[in-house]
Amino acid sequence: MTTDITLMKGNEAIAHAAIRYGVDGYFGYPITPQSEILETLMAQMPWQTTGMVVLQAESELAAINMVYGGAATGKKVMTSSSSPGVSLKQEGISYLAGAELPCLIINVMRGGPGLGTIQPSQADYFQTVKGGGHGDYRLIALAPASVQEMADFVGLGFDLAFKYQNPAIILADGIVGQMMEKVTLPPFQPRRSEEEIIAQCPWAARGRQANRQPNVVTSLELDPAKMEENNLRFQAKYRQIEENEVRYEEFLCADAEYLLIAFGSSARICQKAVENAREEGIKVGLLRPITLWPFPTKILSAYAYQVKGMLSVELNAGQMIEDVRLAVNGKVKVEHFGRLGGIVFTPDEVLTALKDKLIHA
Amino acid sequence: MKKEIIIAGFGGQGVLSMGKILAYAGLLEGKEVSWMPSYGPEQRGGTANVTVILSDERISSPVLNQYDIAIILNQPSMDKFEDKIKPGGILIYDGYGIHTLTDRTDITIYRVDAMDTATEMKNEKAFNMLILGGLLQVQPMVHIENVLLGLKKSLPERHHHLLPMNEAAIHKGMEIIQQV
Numbered sequence: 443m444t445t446d447i448t449l450m451k452g453n454e455a456i457a458h459a460a461i462r463y464g465v466d467g468y469f470g471y472p473i474t475p476q477s478e479i480l481e482t483l484m485a486q487m488p489w490q491t492t493g494m495v496v497l498q499a500e501s502e503l504a505a506i507n508m509v510y511g512g513a514a515t516g517k518k519v520m521t522s523s524s525s526p527g528v529s530l531k532q533e534g535i536s537y538l539a540g541a542e543l544p545c546l547i548i549n550v551m552r553g554g555p556g557l558g559t560i561q562p563s564q565a566d567y568f569q570t571v572k573g574g575g576h577g578d579y580r581l582i583a584l585a586p587a588s589v590q591e592m593a594d595f596v597g598l599g600f601d602l603a604f605k606y607q608n609p610a611i612i613l614a615d616g617i618v619g620q621m622m623e624k625v626t627l628p629p630f631q632p633r634r635s636e637e638e639i640i641a642q643c644p645w646a647a648r649g650r651q652a653n654r655q656p657n658v659v660t661s662l663e664l665d666p667a668k669m670e671e672n673n674l675r676f677q678a679k680y681r682q683i684e685e686n687e688v689r690y691e692e693f694l695c696a697d698a699e700y701l702l703i704a705f706g707s708s709a710r711i712c713q714k715a716v717e718n719a720r721e722e723g724i725k726v727g728l729l730r731p732i733t734l735w736p737f738p739t740k741i742l743s744a745y746a747y748q749v750k751g752m753l754s755v756e757l758n759a760g761q762m763i764e765d766v767r768l769a770v771n772g773k774v775k776v777e778h779f780g781r782l783g784g785i786v787f788t789p790d791e792v793l794t795a796l797k798d799k800l801i802h803a
Numbered sequence: 804m805k806k807e808i809i810i811a812g813f814g815g816q817g818v819l820s821m822g823k824i825l826a827y828a829g830l831l832e833g834k835e836v837s838w839m840p841s842y843g844p845e846q847r848g849g850t851a852n853v854t855v856i857l858s859d860e861r862i863s864s865p866v867l868n869q870y871d872i873a874i875i876l877n878q879p880s881m882d883k884f885e886d887k888i889k890p891g892g893i894l895i896y897d898g899y900g901i902h903t904l905t906d907r908t909d910i911t912i913y914r915v916d917a918m919d920t921a922t923e924m925k926n927e928k929a930f931n932m933l934i935l936g937g938l939l940q941v942q943p944m945v946h947i948e949n950v951l952l953g954l955k956k957s958l959p960e961r962h963h964h965l966l967p968m969n970e971a972a973i974h975k976g977m978e979i980i981q982q983v
Contacts, residue, residue: 447830448830449830474842475842560842620839620840620842621837621839621840621865622826622836622839623862623865624830624835624836710863710864710865711864712864713863713864714867787866788868789866789868790868
């Protein structure tokens with residue numbers, strides 16, 4: 443790819459962005475609808491240019507544990523999968539969070555539960571923001587709504603992961619993974635030198651220097667008092683992330699009487715629904731959480747005093763709606779609209795649901 | 804300018820690549836573009852479709868209820884999409900694949916006998932370029948030279964010897980399209 447502005451799939455954009463962002467290693471296992479990430483990386487052969495390792499592991503479990511190993515040495519490492527594969531990775535993700543290791547995980551969601559379907563879905567919201575693996579941990583969760591954001595969030599995800607020593611996840615879906623749009627790829631930046639990694643990651647396990655204590659990277663702590671201390675440290679870090687890293691986008695919210703709340707590709711469909719509603723004279727706005735955790739609680743709580751109702755529009759049976767309801771705390775009516783199992787709603791269906799559930803209810 | 808287009812047919816007919824070439828041509832003209840495919844097993848024998856949007860402004864939804872232009876290449880797609888063409892919109896279909904045409908009178912209907920022509924040309928691979936030529940004849944939304952550049956970009960280099968054949972098919976398609 444010679445030009446920086448080009449037409450590509452969201453999955454391909456992630457692969458190109460990873461190479462350009464100086465990522466050290468990708469470990470993955472193919473699954474629809476995200477296999478183009480691994481395919482594109484293999485076709486680009488970055489090991490010959492930047493030195494980036496690209497490895498098809500024997501399984502998702504192997505891939506996430508390779509990420510653990512790479513991250514423990516301070517390397518910029520990532521993995522990607524789709525829903526069933528991300529379920530397999532959950533143990534490793536909990537360990538990464540418990541060991542405070544920065545890394546990037548990508549989930550291009552498909553319909554579930556189980557092996558489900560290969561069509562788009564957003565039913566892994568709970569898994570992503572409410573746990574997934576065991577223990578009191580959080581993932582910094584970014585929800586891209588365009589091919590451009592698929593490219594941009596690779597860099598953003600790694601920046602946040604290293605800033606807070608915490609795993610970050612890009613929660614995408616089959617639409618944004620498979621669609622092609624115009625994208626401006628980020629400029630090339632070299633992989634960090636070994637010295638730069640040591641300076642950035644003084645905690646990393648890289649072979650002990652003669653005059654310092656060994657660095658230990660682990661999630662294990664058998665002394666409960668120390669384990670509570672660790673947890674309190676994690677929680678303090680999570681509060682800091684909630685304070686500093688909330689991201690969202692507003693579309694025609696200023697005079698809105700009703701608010702749609704949607705993330706990822708659903709937000710794109712909702713934007714069209716808002717445009718159509720405005721043509722009919724209905725004052726609707728769209729609030730798109732870009733970070734699903736930390737969730738844009740404060741702004742939603744503020745809009746609770748302005749609007750007559752909120753509709754949480756998701757490709758699932760109602761997951762993000764719980765966070766919307768917590769944010770508005772009963773001050774305004776919040777309803778949900780969704781399609782399930784890989785069926786994608788159209789802008790018309792969203793507008794009809796808004797009328798049925800809120801305007802004429 | 805904004806064109807919302809659905810191209811629908813059987814997997815293997817070149818539905819997705821036709822859409823890709825159109826999107827590339829739009830990109831080269833500085834337009835906003837989106838290309839949203841049906842993906843998965845249907846690409847290998849079932850029905851396949853792609854939504855292509857070319858616009859001067861930022862595109863909101865890549866998923867649509869209604870289309871300005873529907874290019875329909877088999878009967879199941881006709882049944883699925885005939886009601887989803889905007890009033891005043893355009894339907895282009897291949898005469899070979901369709902036995903029951905829509906009875907809508909509020910749209911303009913064109914027929915391209917692409918399958919028959921491709922068979923005559925002894926080149927079934929020219930099918931989608933014949934259709935694309937027909938589209939560009941009745942809706943010149945992008946310049947032909949950019950379509951050819953798009954074609955070049957989306958064909959792997961080992962197939963570049965096929966470019967003149969594809970270009971000829973586009974021109975042939977422009978000749979054979981007729982209003983119904």
